[in-house]
Amino acid sequence: MDDAKRLLDSLPACPVETTLTLIGNKWQALILRDLLSGTKRFKELQRSIGSISQKVLTSNLRTMEAQGLVHRQAYAEVPPRVEYSLTELGRSLKPVIDALWNWGESYKASLRAQSK
Numbered sequence: 001m002d003d004a005k006r007l008l009d010s011l012p013a014c015p016v017e018t019t020l021t022l023i024g025n026k027w028q029a030l031i032l033r034d035l036l037s038g039t040k041r042f043k044e045l046q047r048s049i050g051s052i053s054q055k056v057l058t059s060n061l062r063t064m065e066a067q068g069l070v071h072r073q074a075y076a077e078v079p080p081r082v083e084y085s086l087t088e089l090g091r092s093l094k095p096v097i098d099a100l101w102n103w104g105e106s107y108k109a110s111l112r113a114q115s116k
Contacts, residue, residue: 007066007067019096023096025060028060028063029097030049030052031045031061032097033097034049035085035086036086036094039073040083040084041082042061042084045061068087068089069090070084070085070086070090071085073085
């Protein structure tokens, strides 16, 4: 409960700003997008996102885990295996990601229509 209180105290008062704090960078939104389809290993995420470096992906996953959006499952195997999935809280961002997807599609369609 202490961690939740500390996290709550660090968030902005505005709900829009709070949401942007959690998914406001390109990488976090893309991680959410890719994990919405199910559990993925680190390299799967790195490949599907594209130009993200290992360091940046690791940093964003750790941040999102601390925020309660991503669950990290490590398996005691050789070689070690780690899988990432969305928590229930992370999955609750699906409508936000869907809205971003739909708006992006609509924007591209309007540009195509203008270019004719």
